[in-house]
Amino acid sequence: MTATSVLTPVATLPEGPLSAAARVLAESLLGDLGNRWLHTRGVAARASGLAAPLGIDADLITAAAWLHDVGYAAETVVTGFHPLDGADHLTRNGWPVRVAGLVAYHSGARxxxxxxxxxxxLAAYPDERTVLxxxxxxxxxxxxxxxLRVDPSSRYAxxxxxHGPCSWNARVDADRGPYLRGIAHRIEYLLSFTA
Incomplete structure (x- = not known):
């Protein structure tokens, strides 16, 4: 896997009220989890950078990015399925249902x-299927x-x-793989108009 850029320092990311609160929560839950925290920081930076070119709500996408993996934190685990555990944790703690839905369905979780x-x-949460x-x-x-940034095919591989050949991810590869490739193609197509 080839990294294509360096980490964006957290302090340089523009923040709205939702993303600022999300960063604090994510750091409290994931800050001691090594690569999980590094990945989360990178995803937040990447999401923040996609907002303007795609014309989407920067505060909302950055907040969802900060929170997308909070279901891995030990104190949030109930089912062992991190998108659902993260969404449930957010809902129990008063986060907007839209944020919880984005967390619940990220990266083909369905x-x-x-x-x-x-x-x-999972159906308790909205599956909005939008550009955001x-x-x-x-x-x-x-x-x-x-x-660090990587290309989608390297990340998926x-x-x-x-996770291994017997993992749930491997079991759904025939459906999830094409779904994720389709998303990558759609976003890259939209980004090609802003280059």
Missing amino acids: FVAAARGLSEL ADALTYADQTVGPSG EMLER
């Missing part, structure tokens, strides 16, 4: 939820574990290898 029998629980939701997934799929 495919894994279906395989694990968790679709009904696609941009969150694209940000997640273009930042590796160390927080790394994730499958890291």
Whole structure:
């Protein structure tokens, strides 16, 4: 996997009220988790940078990016499925349902939820399928574990290898892989008009 850029310092990211609160929460839950925190920082920086070119709400996408992996934090784990555990944690703590929905469905989570029998629980959250939701997934799929940018195919291959051939991610690869490639193509197509 080839990194294409360096980490953006957190202090240089523009923040609105939602993203500022999200950063604080994410750091409190993930700040001691090494690569998970580096990845989260990188995804927040990537998402923030996508907002203006794509004409989407910068505060909302950056907040969702900060929070997309909070379901990995030990204090949030209930089902062991991080998108759902993260969304449930956010909902219990008064975050807007739209943010929880973006977290719940990021990066094709619906495919894994279906395989694990968790679709009904995930359906408690809105699956908005917008450019903003696609941009969150694209940000997640273009930042590796160390927080550096990578191309989507390298990121996906790394994730499958890291989780292993018997993982839930591998089991849904036939559906999730094309879905994520489609998102990457759509976002890159939209970005090609702003270059």
